[in-house]
Amino acid sequence: MSDIEIGNKNNLRVVRTIREKNYNKYSLSAEDRNKNHLITQTIKPNQDFFSTMLLLQNYRTGEIEYATSRKMFVQYGREINYPENEWKQLLAYEVYQGSKDDLYTWAMYLVPKDAKEGERFYIEDVIDDIVAERFWGSVIRAKDGEAVWNGRKLEIDTKMYNKVFMVG
Amino acid sequence: MLNIIDKKIFTKEGKYLKTIQCPKKISASDLEQKNEQTLYCNNCEKDIIDTQYISEKELVNILKKNKDTCLKISRLNPMFRFV
DSSP states (O other): OOOBOOOOTTOOEEEEEEEGGGOOTTSSOHHHHHHEEEEEEEOOOOGGGEEEEEEEEETTTOOEEEESSSEEEEGGGEEEEOOTTTEEEEEEEEEEOSOOTTTTSEEEEEEETTOOTTOEEEESSOSSOOEEEEETTEEEEBSSEEEEEOSSSEEEOGGGGGGGEEEO | OEEEETTEEEOTTOOEEEEOOOTTOOOGGGEEEOSSSEEEETTTTEEEEEGGGSOHHHHHHHHHHOTTOEEEEETTOTTEEEO
């Protein structure tokens, strides 16, 4: 599933993101460097995006399947079962459902130097893997977001992703 | 497919089922996973049915019995059409 986008519905000032993979000597102009705080960070995995998978083999047919568990809820309220007397567990392994491409590289936010403490910004490309929603076994990351400048760094407002679901 | 119009859920035949309304304005962190199909709301101390793991038929039956059943509905769920 693709990353979730909330859009800049509050018409906030935009914070740009530069990632290592897109960086070259032309990525930052002198004006960019002079007028912005360059908030750099390394990209580390978020534990919320790890999930365990099982590799199973059917004793009778030899068929191999992978599943999130022996009892798996899938689309439209269906349930798939892999009972121990029918399916042998070959492996249990972890998968990372976040953005793997950029792990262990760096990225930076360009925050305007005239940002006031407490000012809210729109981030078009959130650096960290942040959970926006969990759906049908997938953990879905947020592509964009809103954040508050605290004078040192941007604090992502994760409540903005509550709009992805309704409760009541 | 169920239609959601202005937070009200209707069957495809247009029968009203329930209004989605949470006065507590809860966030994801207020919800605990109780089992695959049920979440627990720490604010109301009440179970919430996670609609991603039930069928449309099951959901309609649940709501016919009790309109006050709390639901979590993801906007990614193709069982619902947001009008």
